[in-house]
Amino acid sequence: MKLCLFFITLFFCSVSFAQNSIKGVVTDEKNQPVLGVNINVVGTDEGAVTESDGTFALITTKKLPFSIEITALGYLSVKTKVESVSQKINIKLKEEETKLNEIVVSASRAPERVLQSPVAIERMGIQQVKSTTAPTFYDGLENLKEVQFNTSSISFKTVNTRGFASVGNTRFMQLVDGMDNSSPALNFVLGNLVGLSDIDVASVELLPGASSALYGANAFNGILFMNSKNPFTHQGISTYVKYGQTSQDVAGTNDYFDMGIRMATAFDKHFAVKANFNYMKATEWIADDRRSMTGGSIGHEMNQNYDGLNIYGDEVTTFINNVGQVSRTGYREKDLNDNKVNSVKADFSMHFRPWENDTEIIFQYKLGLGNTIYQGANRYALNDFFMSQTKVEVKGKNFFVRAYRSSEDAGDSYDMRFAGWNVQRLAKSDTNWFTDYATAFQLSSATLGLNANDAANYARTFADTNVSPGLNLVPNTDPSNPSAPRGVRFEPGSPEFANALNTVKSNPDFTEGAKFKDQSKIYHSDVNYNFRDLIKFAEIQVGGSARQYEMNSSGSIFTDYDGPIRYNEYGIYTQASKLFMEDRLKVVASIRYDKSQNFDGNLSPRVSFVYSAGAQKNHNFRASFQTGFRNPTTQDQYIGLDLGPFALIGSAPENLVRFSETLNVSSAGVAAGSSPKVTMDGRNAYNNSYTLPSVQAFAAALAANPSNVAGAAALLESANVELVRPEEVKAYEVGYRSVINNDLSIDLNAYYNQYNHFLNTSRVAGVYYGDVNAPLNLSDPLSPVYALTRTDRRIYQVYTNTNANVSSYGFGAGLSKKVYKDFELGVNYNYSELDFNQADDPGFVTGFNTPKHRVKASFGNARLFKNFGFNTNVRWNSEYLWQSSFADGMIPQNTVVDAQVNYAVPKYKLLFKLGGTNIGGKDYIQVIGAGYIGQQWFASLTINP
Incomplete structure (x- = not known):
């Protein structure tokens, strides 16, 4: 304050x-x-x-x-x-009509017009922010050509381009005032958590293709640049207040509020300051998808092994003789968090121009905190999540030097799946619950004469509530804890449930709690110099960067049990560009070398050609070849996380021994000669495991013919997972841009991407005993085959690369024209396709997650009459397959209509705006497992926009 x-x-x-x-x-x-x-x-x-x-x-x-x-x-x-x-x-x-004639910087790290850009590029400026039909400028990015959004929360939306979309997109980079605002621990952007306010946006530039040649690792499928207003040129106090309502079938109708203020002034020609503050609160798009992940009917009434997609705790399951596979009851996601979203953003900066030239020194601090939901392998409630960035930068006409630190704190964040598991375990242990279930099932079937389904529901009622009308049953108590509760299920909304949930949320031990801890950091520096004033035959730039990761989760995410884990990366690059043929042909070539502490160095070359035809040089043809690469993330290398049904183990060599767990062997395994407990580490996952698809095939064959163990075992395949390495892409692109008759804008592009060493995860089954790589010996009672039949195995998700050929291709077309006076119509289309033969790597999951067809259109008039304007946007996509570690499924086709009207009062510097999203549409989904997206209406007042 x-x-x-x-x-x-x-x-x-x-x-x-x-x-x-x-x-x-x-x-x-x-x-x-x-x-x-x-x-x-x-x-x-x-x-x-x-x-x-x-x-x-x-x-x-x-x-x-x-x-x-x-x-x-x-x-x-x-x-x-x-x-x-x-x-x-x-x-x-x-x-x-100059939409394609704007000045951009990101494509070549030097000012150039969009028409002459060597690669595809999209841009949003101050006028587009004013006319966006979305509640915020960041939401409005979804209407740009090439952009695909994936919504995990009403406040957590991920920008994706050119395929392989995900909620946590580690293949896409986002820079805010030159700073990568990816989460240090998660390695992907948390939407606009530490981004910009609508009233502080100067420009947004989007490169939808590979950009590693200039921007290094992770600028793999695209990069987004968000630039704020400079206080020397944008002065004064601006503010806005926005109120509206959201409407969703599950959540109902709820209030939405957003406000912000920007203050900037230049005291003199040498010193200027700026401050921003923003606050937003809303009700979540509640996730309540109840489809069964184990097949069968929805709900336990007709399916005793029911595992609802957004129900947590029912993943805990066991096999009961004469009954079958049975799961615990679990809790809905909507009961495991308050479904409230809020966000606070603030930034402060001081700008110095010490001399009579263009040199500027900037000190900047940004912070963002709030509540949202992130979907990875599980669903995570990010409560009081905090991230800050501190930057020092010196820049001039031909250079910049920048250093910054990104720091985060997980606050009170927790895993909702573990919350469901451990809340029900506080009422009754898994052993006691399943014992009570089995006892009640057998007695109700025998004594009361109930059929199998009625007996199953009777047994569930007793296991949950200890109520057994007609039978004299006594519930089990935990012999290791005589004072433990008698085992009555905590009902959502009750004080007992609230107390149990709070207890679990505050405990970072996932065997009892759900809290995850994280105080990770990134230290980064950049430098660039342009020799255009010193070298005349070509424009030459050189630059480089250095980065250190510091993982600090106290063992709750990474294997940093004994202290923070650190590793370094650095890169250097150079670029040359030159005009030929009376300045009609522009040739740009660059190359970058990057080295990570844990991997070999990587070269990323790029070459592009732009030819400007026509008397006015308004027909621009381009072709480019560039490469991109992505280093394995901190999680790919150092994660060590027990998710219950499976564990995640990163593949850094030292991480294989850092992660270990002690597991109980089945009674049959002990009888066969194994120890009652075994200790498993990452080496078991990577070097002594079977591929999960082959284990599933083995189980199916054995179920069909229990006596043919040898035949079923022939289907097993040892995994022998290779340690992860960087992935690479070779990107080819051609395009055409033009403004015809000062009225019609045309933008065409086509691309082909070829991936090598594509990073992916695989599921494997590590056995408690036996050697999966040894010849099969069924006479050995401790054969790994018998470990599978006794369920003496552990499922792991490991990180590796596929050797299969993976490629993608697509094309896009955009047209914009003033159709009548100031009425402007814009239409664009994108086609995306994956080229991959699943037979080359049956266990590989591509996660392309991209519709084959997307159409977007806009129609508006910024000057319909004096001071009044309007705009509309329509988006349509074809259905597509969504694949992730949380859940797979089909995303249906959907059509979304957004619109806004605005009225300005220039005399008082006021701008009124009324808008709505998904107008007249049904709730729709972008991510399997996340909440369906409803309608949102808003009204805003901006002062001094």
């Missing part, structure tokens, strides 16, 4: 330091003010941006007279001469 008051004091005191400024106003041909126009002093980096009423105030040190250039998306640029500081500048802009 003291820091906030300090900044507010600075802003209100800044008038005493104000310099003489050039003032003016910018309007369009209809005399309406134009927001977000860039005013730049020619030959310097000094500038300003117009406010909602079209006015600007430009502070400059340039001696009179000088020229200023006025540029804005959709208008012809204008230059005018300034003769006096008292001169009133009035500029009238003429419209021009």
Whole structure:
């Protein structure tokens, strides 16, 4: 609070330091003010941006007279001469279709127009933020061409491009003001948790293809750049408040609230400061999918081994003689968390320009905290999750040097599946529950004459409640804990349930609790220099980066039981670009070398060609070849997590011995000569295990013919999993961009990606005894085959690479045209396809998770009449298969319609907006296991937008 008051004091005191400024106003041909126009002093980096009423105030040190250039998306640029500081500048802009003529930086780390970009690129600017039909600009990214969203929570949405989509997308990078805002422990972006506010967005640029040649590891399938407004050029106090409602079949209708404030000022030509604060709260898209993951009917009434997708605790199952496989009752996800979402974001920065040139020094601190839900192998409630970033950067016209730290704290986050398991275990142990079930089943069937299904339901009622009408049954008590509860199930909503859930949520021991701990960090630095002012025959850049990971989960996620685990990565690159053929042909070539502490070095070359045809050079053809690579994540290497039905074990060599667990051997295994307990570690998973598909085939064959053990055993395949290594992609792309008749924008592209050493996970069954690689010996009672028949085996998820050929290809087309006066229509289409033969690696799960066909359209008019505009968006996708470690299933095709209207009051610098998403549509899903997405309505007021 003291820091906030300090900044507010600075802003209100800044008038005493104000310099003489050039003032003016910018309007369009209809005399309406134009927001977000860039005013730049020619030959310097000094500038300003117009406010909602079209006015600007430009502070400059340039001696009179000088020229200023006025540029804005959709208008012809204008230059005018300034003769006096008292001169009133009035500029009238003429419209021009320039969507593909914007300036971008990300594609080549140097300013260039979208038309001349060597690769596919999408952009969102201040005007697009204003007109987005989504509740926030980040949600609005879903309407960009090439973008596919995956929604795990109303506040956790993941950007994906060009296939292999997931909730935690480690193949896609997101930079905010140059900082990678991936979670240090999870290695993927948590949506916009530590991102930007709508009122602080300067521009967003999206590269949908491989970008490792310039940006290193993990810029594999795409990269998103979010750039904030500079306080030297965007000054003043801006604020917004947004209220609305969400509506979902499961959750009902609930309030949605979002507010933010931005404060920025330049005290003089040398010093400027900025602060942002945002708060959002809503009700979750509640996940309540009850489909059975074990087959059969939905619900325990007709299926005693029922395992509901969003019911946790019913995964605990055992085989009971004369009954069959039986699962515990479990709890619904909606009962295991409060289903409330909130988010707090804040950032503070100080900007120094110490000399009479373009050098700027920036100190920045960003933080984000809140509650959301993440879906990985399980569903995780991220409660009071906190992440911060601290940056120091020095940048100029031709260089930047940047260093930052990302730090996170898991807060009160917990695994909801383990919460369900261990809440029910607090009422009654698994052993006692299944004993009570078996006893009640047998007696009710024999004594009461119930049929099998009625006896099963009777047994479940007794095991859950200890109530046995008609039978004199006494529930089991835990002999190791005589004071334990008598075993009555805790019903959701009861004080007993709340107390049990709180106990489990606060315990990081997954055998008893569900809390996960994490205080991991990333330390990163970047440097880049452009020699364009020193070398004239070509534009040459050099740069590099260094990074250290520090994993600190106290053994709850990683195998860091004895202290934090650290490892380093670094990379260097160079790029050269040159124009030929009267500046019609642009050739760009670059190469990067990256080295991770745990892996061999990797070279990433890129070469691209752009040819500009036509008298106005407005027909631009491009072709590029580039490579990308992805280092195995911290989890791929060092995770050691017991998820109950299976355990996750990372494949760093030292991690194989760091992870170990002691397991109970079955009575049959002990009778055969095994010890009552065995200790298993990662070496068992990687070196002494069978592939899970072959184990499932073995079990099916044995069930069909129990006497033919040898025949069933012939189906078993030893896994012999190789340790993980970096994956690579070779990406080929061609494209065409043009603006025709200053009215029609065309953007076409096609790509082909070939993957090598594709990273994936495999499920294997490690046996408690026996050698899976030894010749089969059925006369040995401790043969690994018998370990399988006695269920003396442990399922592991291991991390490796496939040797199978994996490739993907696709194409996209985008058209935009003003169809009548200021009415603009845009349509784009994307086709995506996976090329993979499952027979090459039967156990490999690609997780392509991408619809083959996607269509998006927009129709709007920013100036329908004075100060009033509207916009609509429509999205459609074909159905597709979703594969993940949590659940597989088909995502149906869906059509989504969003719309908004806005009204500006330039005199008072006000912008009113009313919008809705999924208008008239049914609830739809983007991730199997996550909540269905309903409708959202909102109204907002922005002051000084």
